[in-house]
Amino acid sequence: MRFLIIIPAHNEEQNLSFTLDSLQQQSSKDFKVVVVNDGSIDSTPDVVRKYTAADPRFETINLQKSEHQPGSKVVHAFKKGLQTQSIEEFEIICKFDADIILPQNYLEAVEKAFISNPDYGLVGGLLYVEKEGNWVYEGNSNKHHVRGPMKAYRRECFVQMGGLRETLGWDNIDSILLEHLGWKEIVLPKLHVKLIKVKGADYTIRPADYYGRYFYFLGLNRFLAYIASSKEAMKSKSPSFFFDIVKSYESCKSKKLELKISKEEQKAVNDQRWRMLKKKWLKM
Known part of the structure; x- marks a missing residue:
């Protein structure tokens, strides 16, 4: 090959x-x-x-x-x-x-x-x-x-x-x-x-903005985006971090920024995330 x-x-x-x-x-x-x-x-x-x-x-x-x-x-x-x-x-x-x-x-x-x-x-x-x-x-x-x-x-x-x-x-x-x-x-x-080089060292975007944009461009629906945001907030032990991520996500959503995945692909992303949630958090 x-x-x-x-x-x-x-x-x-x-x-x-x-x-x-x-x-x-x-x-x-x-x-x-x-x-x-x-x-x-x-x-x-x-x-x-x-x-x-x-x-x-x-x-x-x-x-x-x-x-x-x-x-x-x-x-x-x-x-x-x-x-x-x-x-x-x-x-x-x-x-x-x-x-x-x-x-x-x-x-x-x-x-x-x-x-x-x-x-x-x-x-x-x-x-x-x-x-x-x-x-x-x-x-x-x-x-x-x-x-x-x-x-x-x-x-x-x-x-x-x-x-x-x-x-x-x-x-x-x-x-x-x-x-x-x-x-x-x-x-x-x-x-x-x-x-050799640690990733993210040269990013200028704030962590909360990064996660909010990431969850949006990943195609997550609002419910799953909020769940993901709460997970990151718990990791950092900062309730305000949750609201900052959500604010970034909602800003992208209100601006209707272009996604690079189709509606069908968005569904596949959300279905996969929902399966992970049920398996890991809800033990289903």
Whole structure:
């Protein structure tokens, strides 16, 4: 199976070489990498050039600087890279970040998982971050969810679900939609991916605004959005946090901001969230 790997990169001169080196060192060699330079003002283009000049499997495109919006910016860059390729030539479509280090057998293990299990639609490893000199499990999500920095999709699944959505929450929307279509999302726990840079450090949006917008663009109805908001408020032990999230959600709703998912897909999202609620909270 052949891999198409799209890597959006914005000001990643300190990290990108680690990612590209780990790809060159993969035991599986049948891949193409497209690095999308998303308006970098540092030496990111120079870093990429060292690889494209020496290895024909590496390509790059350059975009103009765009506004940094959580979720939508990175998917926009990903799509620009994808448009330069004929995806029919590949069996596996990957969206990787520019600040990860893959184990040497990463692509090989993902390929074997897809070959052995025709119902697998999305496969990935687990993220690890460095703390006090040790690499430890990131722990920001459950161990059954493939995180945004290391997504690998079976092409048929990717096409069937309409690709990635240019919106906040895209890396949860994909999981829900592929499950709705009968595909499986699988985490291979022995594949440890090192994350060099902590995500969210460069977001300027306030946490309450983030969650309110996230729940809105995820397509949650008011009831489920309020339940999700109360959960985040309980985590932070701040009742006011609940009202701030709700205020952000209702602001999006009153403005009727465009959603990137259809009515049918919104129903699939809410149905999935309702099943999770009944299973975890109501024990049904």
